[in-house]
Amino acid sequence: MAKGERTGxxxxxxxxxxxxSKGASKSAKSAxxxxxxxxxxxKVTGAKAASxxxxxxxSKSASKASKSAxxxxxxxxxxxxxx
Numbered sequence: 001m002a003k004g005e006r007t008g009x010x011x012x013x014x015x016x017x018x019x020x021s022k023g024a025s026k027s028a029k030s031a032x033x034x035x036x037x038x039x040x041x042x043k044v045t046g047a048k049a050a051s052x053x054x055x056x057x058x059s060k061s062a063s064k065a066s067k068s069a070x071x072x073x074x075x076x077x078x079x080x081x082x083x
Contacts, residue, residue: 007039011072014065015039021066025059027052028066035073045077
């Protein structure tokens with residue numbers, strides 16, 4: 001993760017929409033929750049949330065808001081030495 005990187009205002013708004021959506025998948029909501037948790041902290045996306053974000057980005061049925069939140073979450077994932 002880049003030093004000091006956080007979820008931006010637009011991505012946080014998209015994450016909130018996703019979390020409030022009845023039609024959003026479990027993966028999309030997981031990724032959105034991770035992105036929203038990072039809006040005002042230096043937390044990083046864990047492996048499970050990163051996997052959920054990847055599924056959301058690859059989904060044809062995911063909304064633009066869900067994909068925005070998932071992209072933000074993936075940008076802030078932790079990267080190990082071997083990755």
